[in-house]
Amino acid sequence: MPSIYCQPASGIDLGALESLFTEHMPRLAHMRDACAFACDLNASFAISDAQGALLERSALLHDIGYAPALRRFGYHPLDGALFLAERDEHPWVVEGVLRHSQADRKCGMVCGAAEEYALRPPMPDAAWLVRAVTIADWRAAGVGSRVSFARRFQDIAHRNPHNPDKIRRAGIMVSEVRDWFLEWAEEMAENRPLPWVFCDVDNTLIRPGDTLSAENIMAIKAYTAAGGAFSLATGKHPLSIAPLARKLGLTSAQITANGTCLLDQGEVTVLADLGEAAQKLRTALESMGLPIALYRKDGIEAGATWEGSLDDVFDRYGEIRPVRDVQSGPVLKILCITNGADMKRDGELRLLAAELGVDCCRSDRHFLEFLPLSGNKGQAARTVMQNSAWPVLHSLAIGDTENDEPLFALCGGCAAVGNASEEARLGADWTIGHCDAGGVGAFLDHLRTSGGWAGLRSSRVF
Numbered sequence: 001m002p003s004i005y006c007q008p009a010s011g012i013d014l015g016a017l018e019s020l021f022t023e024h025m026p027r028l029a030h031m032r033d034a035c036a037f038a039c040d041l042n043a044s045f046a047i048s049d050a051q052g053a054l055l056e057r058s059a060l061l062h063d064i065g066y067a068p069a070l071r072r073f074g075y076h077p078l079d080g081a082l083f084l085a086e087r088d089e090h091p092w093v094v095e096g097v098l099r100h101s102q103a104d105r106k107c108g109m110v111c112g113a114a115e116e117y118a119l120r121p122p123m124p125d126a127a128w129l130v131r132a133v134t135i136a137d138w139r140a141a142g143v144g145s146r147v148s149f150a151r152r153f154q155d156i157a158h159r160n161p162h163n164p165d166k167i168r169r170a171g172i173m174v175s176e177v178r179d180w181f182l183e184w185a186e187e188m189a190e191n192r193p194l195p196w197v198f199c200d201v202d203n204t205l206i207r208p209g210d211t212l213s214a215e216n217i218m219a220i221k222a223y224t225a226a227g228g229a230f231s232l233a234t235g236k237h238p239l240s241i242a243p244l245a246r247k248l249g250l251t252s253a254q255i256t257a258n259g260t261c262l263l264d265q266g267e268v269t270v271l272a273d274l275g276e277a278a279q280k281l282r283t284a285l286e287s288m289g290l291p292i293a294l295y296r297k298d299g300i301e302a303g304a305t306w307e308g309s310l311d312d313v314f315d316r317y318g319e320i321r322p323v324r325d326v327q328s329g330p331v332l333k334i335l336c337i338t339n340g341a342d343m344k345r346d347g348e349l350r351l352l353a354a355e356l357g358v359d360c361c362r363s364d365r366h367f368l369e370f371l372p373l374s375g376n377k378g379q380a381a382r383t384v385m386q387n388s389a390w391p392v393l394h395s396l397a398i399g400d401t402e403n404d405e406p407l408f409a410l411c412g413g414c415a416a417v418g419n420a421s422e423e424a425r426l427g428a429d430w431t432i433g434h435c436d437a438g439g440v441g442a443f444l445d446h447l448r449t450s451g452g453w454a455g456l457r458s459s460r461v462f
């Protein structure tokens, strides 16, 4: 990457973006998410402040050409770049917009566009920025929010069910763009040889009812001894996770109660709680006759309809038993026992969560979790890495179901175990071995012995 100094000294007033996208706010949300991902690229790689500012600006503006008022050729990268060039935007920002997501390769499909591209030869010094904007574009969902590369592809496939050619091209492209990131990611290994791995517990590392296998213990210990960082990222209460962390000799912070709190050196730090929504949720769920468990910092409290047989289920999962007495302290999350196959009930409960302004996700076939909007495994992983001054994208997630999705979206890469839900597998960069066949340990061994990121490519099969 060249180190010339290049400050965005001119260009459009970013305050005007809202008025350009009045009728198209999801598009603007996507552009802002791409910009947020570019911020993580800047913070994770050795990008100078000046170049980082240009990257963020390019990512924010990359789809400005979709604004109806800017339409000329009907080809958004070109329309956006022409508009920005006329407003004295920095040439690298114009270049990032003009060529993002291989726009110059596809311009032949639009009348007159190829001639315009021919007038504007590529800028070799800005090639890295074009790639970085493209990576950011492919980690920002089409309708806002951050996603894994694989989930972005799934979104495109879902939105274009009758356009198999578009789906095929998107599939080729996501593999290529992911590989750009993976090659670049090797730079992050200069000081820290292996990525920080955040690993779900139930059905990923341990099958409920089993104990941690000797192979997985050895693999995790070897991984951390080789300079990798490893954290458990679980829905379980910190009191249940403490013995596991000790057994594995982990000195890192563990993500517990689905990201609402951390367990670090035996201390529990609360990151988020349900606030006033907790009581309203409790009332609503209990009036439906549903068994619930309220997670607080010091323990788990059983709801009114909790049955003794459910204690056995918790025992099998290695979770501490809920107590019948009223506990004190804020409610971090509420776990509701409800069968995932009952789609009608599932839909009702998700609607209830939306009405109360909380998140809702499934952590198991029988467990539906209500979480604060600011409490999930992804946000907690960010906090853990930032507390250790670790580059946020120098990280890998391993999981099996819906509550791992925010972790998949946050980390540099993500893997689903072979027994994961179909949705989780479709949203992961790789599918690794099954939970009960030591999939996690084998993946860690592969990372350790093949140089971390250097051993990962889109085509890699586990």
Ligand SMILES: [Fe+2]
Binding pocket: 030, 062, 063, 137
């Ligand atoms: Fe985009």
